[in-house]
Amino acid sequence: MQFPESWLRAYCNPPLSTQAIADVLTMGGLEVEDLHPVAPPFSQVVVGEIKEAVQHPNADRLRVCQVDVGQGALLNIVCGAPNARPGIRVPVALVGAELPPGEDGKPFAIKLGKLRGVESQGMLCSARELKLNDDHGGLLELAADAPIGKNIRAVLNLDDHVFTLKLTPNLAHALSVYGVARELSALTGAPLQVPSFPPVQPANDAKLAVKVSAPDLCGRFSGRVVRNVNTKAKTPQWMVERLAGCGQRSVTALVDISNYVMFEFGRPTHIFDFDKIHGGLDVRWGRKGEQLKLLNGNTIEVDEKVGVIADAREVESLAGIMGGDATAVSDDTRNVYVEAAFWWPEAVQGRSRRYNFSTDAGHRFERGVDPSLTVEHIEYITRLVQDICGGEAGPMDDQVLKQPERKPVQMRVARAAKVIGMPITEAQCVDAFARLQLPAKVDNGVVTVTPPAYRFDLSIEEDLIEEVVRIVGFQNLPTTPPLAPITAKLPPESRRSRFAVRRLLAALGYQETINFSFVEEKWEKDLAGNQDPIQLLNPIASQMSVMRSSLVGSLLQVLKFNLDRKAERVRVFEIGRVFVRDASVQTTDSTVRGVHQPMRVAGLAYGDPSGLQWGSKAGQVDFYDMKGDVQALLSPLQAEFVAAAHPAMHPGRCAAIRVGGKDVGFVGELHPRWRQQWELPHTPLLFELDLDAVTARKVAVFESVPKFQPAERDIAVIVGEQVTHGALMDAIHGAATSGLLRDALLFDVYKPKEAQGGLQPGEKSLAVRLTLARSDATLTDEEIESAVRAVVDRIATQLGGRLRG
Template structure:
């Protein structure tokens, strides 16, 4: 909100400098974002009147003007402005004046000069040349009664400062000059000038019928008929000036009056052209499909959640937001209806944003506007209408005031001990009561407790914490002690058997992956296709229509990252993410770290696409495959040894997907993207994916000392034949189980042989395969003999035959 300092000081004028005034407001929570002078520095510019304007003898577009600046002689000044004419009063820079700096940053000094052979003893100025605006269409025309020779800075009150306040949503009561003055009076103790609202004489009994059909939209509606006004009257210069300094341009006198009272008292109002209203007005909720052309030229369609004012024919305005074009006042207006209402904040909040615009009225009503003073504010508007647009025939009707549902004040209790604890300094009951009374609050004190009944304009005072904040503001934040908080510090040590999140991320980076961070809300299609989730958790208010559900898998986010990189011609992509997923789980309780009914586990997922290694000369380029991803999972989990079993996953190839198990417990999946999704995403090659439970990945065994073997180990190779359906995991489990805690040091598969299709006479059937396994045997007690070795190998073969049906080849 922007306003001039001089207007604020008319209501409250404490003995403070401009900077001290700004600091006082800022430290009280009314942040002064900027202060700047109304006009840049200049001097030697006075009010002058053009007495003679003759054509320049040597230039078609110049005039030689004789200007009266209140001195003994007229000044001869050459001027090229199109509106330079006899009789107008304009700013005149006399010889020796300094105008605001130009583009070079240097002040412009006025000297006697010649223009096309004619001497010029000064300069007639536009608003742009004085730095008052960007208007350069002609001279700045002043009022006809402007005193000749008066310094233009004094005449236009340019020794003023513009304040720009950045107010939080709970400070709706300060969205006016009087509201800020009320706060300033409470902060400084300076007297507050209360505006007077004299009642206008009523000469007619005319009333406009108004029917309030939605008390949950409008709690109070007041209005008055005024007849025979002059809409062509000139808005006074003082009002135009104040509106401009509030950032509002002058439109027409009736509109200017409504805007002026809004900035002055915080009361948005509307003035209807009475003759354009059919019958009476109805205040109600909109109906689906109804349309309204607004004052800004937009045509909007309303529904049953948008408040409107309508006559018997059509909609006339959006309630509390903007008036309609059909009943707007114009130069032909003769009779008007002045409206001031109280709209419930929750009925106005967010409505204008649906139509992609914002208004000063909506900004105030959605924060709360005082419902108690609609009549007084109509009297203020009427006073200005009579003074500016009144004619000898102007007459006023009585004020029609309807109050179907006024807000009831709810007392709020403040505990002095609680306030002292929250604020962090000792406070007495008298201090708290005094601070609240200075704000104009009704206070009733008991032992250690203060009960406050908020005034009608303080919609933000609902909780004890609100009153504590008011006490702290008035006492002064700068007076709070700067003591370091004291608290019990209990170190939380991570178990040695659990890796940190950063260690896992560093391990992924060491494997050649780059970390990404993505939104937790994703497209619903990703959930259905890549996670098989037909009932995802939906967002009530998504930031975008395509990001409407919470993710239950990280794979969709990584696929989107891949697609974005491929669009930018990336040939090799390796990315990972550590993040939460969101699942429905009725067993989850409500706590400070969880939401009832929803599980939020952390997972780690990765995607590898393109060549398996960066381009280099020493080997042929090869696309990444399932075993590359599997190897990365094994490296990530090392020294733990995960197991892999064939499985299916909605996002992965049905024949190239494995479930990852750690200690027999599933912890995720690894595999190749399903061909269907590869085609729908338009990918030249299939990426490899894995997604694991992050808590399981963080497991890390505590190192245990094992002495280096002093005796020589022995290696034996065996070739066995098994059925095609026997997995590598089954073979390894059977072999290790045969010599559990015995001589077997390692068991490694190093060759797989399958017969060629159609071959005959082979010892291996078509549904069988041959596996070559290297056994490493070692004893810490004695050197192994041939008998020990043969016995161990036979035990392994017997176990393989028993558990997998293997036979020695």
Template sequence: MQFPESWLREFCNPPLGTQQLADLLTMSGLEVESLEPVAPPFTGIVVAEILEAEPHPQADRLRVCKVSIGAAEPLQIVCGAPNARAGLKAPLATVGAVLPPGEDGKPFKIGVGKLRGVQSFGMLCSARELKIADEHGGLLELPADAPVGQNIREYLKLDDTVFTLKLTPNLAHALSVYGIAREVSALTGTPLVTPAIAPVVPAHDQRLPVEVQAADLCGRFSGRVVRGVDTKAKTPQWMVDRLARCGQRSVSALVDISNYVMFEFGRPSHIFDLDKIHEKLVVRWGREGETLKLLNGNTITVDAKVGVIADAVQVESLAGIMGGDATAVSDDTKNVYVEAAFWWPEAVQGRSRRYNFSTDAGHRFERGVDPALTVEHIERITQLIIDICGGEAGPMDDQTLALPKAEPVTLRVERAAKVTGLPLTQPQCAEVFRRLGLQFSEEPGRLTVTPPSWRFDLKIEEDLIEEVARVVGYDKLPATPPLAPVTARVRPEARRSASALQRAVAALDYQETINFSFVEERWERELAGNTDPIKVLNPIAAPLAVMRSSLIGSLVAVLRGNLARKATRVRVFEIGRVFRRDPTVVDGPLAVAGVAQPLRVAGLAYGGVAPLQWGQKERPVDFFDVKADVEALFAPRKPVFVAAEHPALHPGRCARVEVDGRAVGFVGELHPKWRQAYELPQAPVVFEFEAAALLERPLPNVEPLSRQQSVWRDLALVVGEGVRHDALIAALRADALVRQATLFDLYKPAQPGGGLAAGERSLAVRLELLDPAATLTEERIEAAVAAAVERVQAACGARLRS
């Protein structure tokens, strides 16, 4: 909400300076985001009138002007503005005047100059030179009745400040200058000036039939016909200036009047071209397939969830949001219909966002606009139309169907004192409500407030407590630390915290990234194999249209961003939630029906296995480097890596990771086709796991030290190329006596021979044998080794190498 301070002070003028007023508003919950002067500092500039404007004898584009500033003799001014002409009134910087600072930040002082041999005793100014507007089409033209010689700051009321408020959604009553003045009056006790709006006497009896078919859309509809208006009339400068200082550009007299009353009283309204309306107006919900061309030029399609104003032929307006182009006023308009209505906030909320735009009217109606003053505000608009554009008003039409019911809200004084920490009394609370204009009744310890029509936010007791606190003053609240029982939540010892997991991944030389949960649909289809992702109804950007079901796409995007900045080595990870459809999920405090939101951990490694250094040879990171990182993250648990396939990963360099027989994620190299599709110089290695599996941490299992010594035996086993290492080790360790089996050598001849056939290889394995209860004899050792050989022969087709 933006407005000039001078306008506010016309309604309520407390004995406070500008900064004090801003501080008061901020400390009452109406945050002042910025204070901007209407014009920068300058001096010595007055209203002047050009008496003569003759061509310069030495320059075609210059004129030599005789200018009056009310002194005995006119001044000679050389001017190059194209609109310099006799009879024009414009600002004149006299000799000694100081103009606003230029681009170098230094003020510019006016002296006696000479242009092409002709002296100039001052400078006629444009709006841009005074830095009060961006227009630079020539001199700033002032009205014909501007008093010659008057200081321009005084005449244009430039000693003013523009306030910009950042309002929360519950402060709809402060979306007008009068509404803010009402707050200032309550906060300071300064009287509030409420303008008297006199009814306009009808000059004819013409009415426009209006049929309200949807009481759940429109609770009250008021309007009147005004005939014989001059739409080419010029908007008064005072109104143009006030609208500009509210951030609104002047359009035409009728549009400006409607906007002016909206900023003045918070009442959005609409003015129809009466002659373009077919027979009548109908207020109803839209119908499937109906279209409407709006004032902004967009053509939209409405449905049964959007409110409209239609006539007997077509839809003419989007209810409470924006008018239609078909009935817009123009220079040819002669007769108008002025409308002001109460639209239910629920019927307006979110509608403009469906069509990707927002309006001042929609912003106000979706928060709530006072339904009690539609007639008074039409009277105000009518009077302004007659004063500026002329015309004759007809009788007022007013239909009231259903208005918000003000439900009483009770404030317990003791409760208010406890919540605020202030020693509040019942008379104090009553005085606050009285100053705010709230009707209330009293009984010992309680005040029951009936919210007025303009306060849509007063629903519960806490709302009233907030009103008391902000009027009494937030600065009065005691700086007392809150007192509350602190109950420690003990995390099970068998589970580590998410922050500990973050530190563990970071300790492996990965840097954490945080990415959007909504991603490109292409990532889901290609990297997650998800053909039916959850779509975002209103994406912040067109590509980010779906919710992610995998973290891999986000990490690949991070990699591409780093490569675009010439990074050669990238190691990143993310801990975040993914979203997938799951009909078994039900609604809950942290759940949405039909959507599973598990926490995942994913990482990506690209480039060298280590930073460039002298002590280690440079080589690219590979599957086994990242496999070692994964094993370190799961330690002391031992994950099992099983060859598998994944939509994002290389078919021959991908493994499914299992823990305790349960699949918990994947690790592997990015698929070559995606490396090429995403324009990566080489394939990164990625992993992604369920966070729950990594957060689990088994407790230590304490065992006494064995009194017996271990025995080691080495075996050379010949196996086929297809035998997996983990299957071989599992077969060897199937006996309780075999404590450990470790592969320490692999031999594969270039040509068949040495006891090895084609497609065979020799694996050297060391067995550790131990019986904690008894010393192992040679017979038991030999038997255990022979049994181990038999097991691997049966399970893997292995034999002892001769």
């Protein structure tokens, strides 16, 4: 929102400096993002009238002008502007004037000199030379009644300042000069000049038939026909200057009037060429296949979710956003139809973004525009049109279908004091609402406010508390230190922190990555086997349309990104949240119904496991490298690796990770299909674990140093070739050794090529060292032999093995 200071002071003129007004607005919630003068400093530039302009005797593109600047004698000034002609009034820089700095940053001084042998006693200026705008096609032509000899800064009000406000979406009522003035009056107590809108008496009975077919689109529609309008009339200079202060260039008189009222009162309106409307107007929702050429030249296709204004033949306007080219006013227009309506914010929101553009009208309507003043604003526009362009007005047509219901909002004074953090009285609250022109009643410590029609942001108690504290002043709030007791929150000894996990992975050579939680839907179906991922209602990009249930896709994307930049070795990890459907989850402060959100830790290794190393040959990371990293990450917990299948992993080269009999993740090689799809030169290794399993750890328990020497026995057993190391260890530790078995270590595997040494084809010999001990006595030979026999018997029973030789 941008506007000139002089326009603001026309409605509210507090005895404050420009900077003080900016500070008051900012502290009142209307942040002043920028404040700058209308024009840079320059001096001795006055209004002059060209009395005579003749060809320069020595230059084809120069003219010698006789200029009256109110000094009695005419000044002789050489000028090269194409529009230098007798009768126009232009800015004249006198000898000794200083113009705004050029590209070198130094002021440009005007001196008495000669151009091609002709003396020049000053300089005629363009808008660009005065740094008013970038127009340098000719001299800046002033109004015909501009007083000759008067300082140009006073004539064009160049000592004015331009405010630029950065408004939050709830401040729709401040999207106009009058709205900001209303806020400034409430904040400073300065009187507010309330405008009046006297009705214009109809001079004819011309009306346009309007039908509102969609009351859920338009709650009120007002309009009037104005005949015999001179569309070629020139916009008054005062209006051009105010529009320029709002960042709006002058177009034509009718367009300028519509824009002027929008900036002044926040009321977007539209002016149709009445003679180009076929039959009457129908305010309705669009129909699939209908097209509309807009005023900006774009042709769009509408559907049932977009509101339109149509006549008997075609769509003429995009409701609340932009008018159509077919009924746009032009120099040939003689009769116009002025329209002002209340469009429901929900019916306008998001429609501009569908067509990749935005408008000032749509910006206001989607936040809410006062529905109660459509007729008054049309009366105001009618009067401006008649004053500038002439014309005879027809009768007013006003259709009120349904307007927003303003429900009373209650605020507890005690609650306001608690939220604000300082004592607040009922009188202060009532005074604040009175200054804001909000009708309020007090009953037993409760203030009830009925929001006016232009306040769409007042619906809950906190909204009223915000209004009170704005008027009281944020700068008046006390600086109160927190009173809550500070108690150290000691982490449980049975868990380690996420930072410790990150530090451990970094020590293993991994680098952390952070990725979006929303991913491509194809990743979920291919890599996670999730055919029903959680969809986003409003994704920021088409390739980020679902919530991830696995971190694998994110890590592969990071790998691909690095490989595209010639990385030869990549080791990355991520700790992040995933999102899985779970009907048992209910909504709480930290959960959403139907969605389980566990934390996971995942890692990826690619390339040489050791990097460039003189002491070893280069190679590729394999399953056992990654398995070792997972074991180090879970230590001191003992993990069990069991062959398993995973949608993203290579069949036969993937293992499920179990801790305490519970699956906590997986580790393995990427499936060749996905390696080919991602165009990876080598196969990466990946793991993914539940973070809770990684952060868990056993609490150390004191155990005295053994007083008695342990006994070690080596046994060799013959088992089938299909027996795994894990199965063997399960059988050994499951033997009834009366607690004597402390450890078992496989130290040799023997597989003969042919039957020998008691081994048959399909068998193998496994040599295991058993460690036996007691804490209270030295083991006897009988105890040792009994424990070893129990182990061998268990292997025979469970695995079908036998003692070798």
